[in-house]
Amino acid sequence: MAVTKKKLVLKKKLELKKKLELKKKLELKKKLELKKKLELKKKLEIKARDSRLKAIKRQRESQQRQALVARTRALKVKQKEILRLAKERAKLKAQQIAEKLALRVAKEKARQDVKDAREAEKVAKLVAREAERLAEIESHRKPVPPPKPIIIKGVTENGVTPTKEFNIQFLFSQRELLLGERRKLLGQADRLESEANAIVENSEMGDVQFDDEGGEGDTMVVERERDLTLSASARQTVEEIDEALLRLETGDYGYSVRSGLPIPRERLKALPWTTELVIERAGGIGSY
Numbered sequence: 001m002a003v004t005k006k007k008l009v010l011k012k013k014l015e016l017k018k019k020l021e022l023k024k025k026l027e028l029k030k031k032l033e034l035k036k037k038l039e040l041k042k043k044l045e046i047k048a049r050d051s052r053l054k055a056i057k058r059q060r061e062s063q064q065r066q067a068l069v070a071r072t073r074a075l076k077v078k079q080k081e082i083l084r085l086a087k088e089r090a091k092l093k094a095q096q097i098a099e100k101l102a103l104r105v106a107k108e109k110a111r112q113d114v115k116d117a118r119e120a121e122k123v124a125k126l127v128a129r130e131a132e133r134l135a136e137i138e139s140h141r142k143p144v145p146p147p148k149p150i151i152i153k154g155v156t157e158n159g160v161t162p163t164k165e166f167n168i169q170f171l172f173s174q175r176e177l178l179l180g181e182r183r184k185l186l187g188q189a190d191r192l193e194s195e196a197n198a199i200v201e202n203s204e205m206g207d208v209q210f211d212d213e214g215g216e217g218d219t220m221v222v223e224r225e226r227d228l229t230l231s232a233s234a235r236q237t238v239e240e241i242d243e244a245l246l247r248l249e250t251g252d253y254g255y256s257v258r259s260g261l262p263i264p265r266e267r268l269k270a271l272p273w274t275t276e277l278v279i280e281r282a283g284g285i286g287s288y
Contacts, residue, residue: 146259147260148259148260149260149261151163151164151251151252151255151260152164153251154168154251158172159248159249160172160175160248160249161248161249161250161251162251163251163254163255165254165255165262166253166254166262166265170265171248171253171254174248174253174254174268174269174272175245175248177269177272178241178244178245178248178272178273179245181237181241181272181273182238182241182242185234185235185237185238185241186234186235186238188230188231188234189231189232189234189235189238192227192228192230192231192234193227193228195223195224195227196227196228196231199220199221199223199224199227200224202220237273240273240275241272241273243273243275244272244273244275254268256275256276256277257275257276258276258277258280259277259280263275263277264277
């Protein structure tokens with residue numbers, strides 16, 4: 001009986017042990033299953049989170065791409081607008097330059113037209129004036145003088161060239177007359193100029209009173225002007241004498257510079273430097 005009880009107790013213990021082991025196994029299994037479920041849940045959560053992150057990343061990348069595309073499109077639109085505005089400004093500037101150039105050309109053309117009109121008017125006036133002058137000359141045209149006769153000249157002797165009409169002795173005497181008259185006229189011109197200068201010096205020194213109360217000043221002025229005029233006339237005659245002396249050397253002395261005819265010896269003796277006949281001097285026959 002005791003053995004049986006022991007066996008029963010042992011059996012109960014074994015069964016209890018088995019039950020405990022079975023319970024432990026079940027609890028372990030449950031724990032494993034729960035752990036697996038938790039791990040699976042965690043994996044699913046991780047996967048879901050990764051999916052969300054990938055989706056968010058894809059969405060951000062998509063947004064970035066869209067933003068980049070939008071910025072690129074906006075940049076292209078802006079560049080096109082800038083290019084369009086630049087073209088419009090260039091076109092407007094070119095138009096303004098063309099208008100300014102056209103205005104300048106028009107002004108220059110108008111100025112040139114005015115200038116051409118003035119030049120044409122001047123030319124027309126000059127032509128008319130020249131026509132009037134030619135008509136005036138034609139109306140007062142004198143007959144063409146006959147050709148001057150040829151002077152037959154001889155051999156030069158002592159600076160004098162004789163001719164057919166005037167021999168060497170006559171020309172020598174005429175040269176003496178010319179030289180004597182030249183010395184006399186030069187002395188006269190120098191004396192008259194000295195007197196005129198003396199009048200000026202006296203007036204500067206106060207010897208002569210030039211005022212309204214006396215006429216001495218006016219008289220002296222008149223005398224000075226007369227002296228200067230006579231001196232200038234004398235020097236002009238000296239120049240004519242020098243020309244006559246030159247004609248003596250060339251063989252042209254004694255012949256009219258107008259007609260080429262010989263001047264009478266009486267006139268040459270009276271006025272050795274004359275270059276005209278009496279009738280030519282008076283403007284009558286033979287004057288041209």
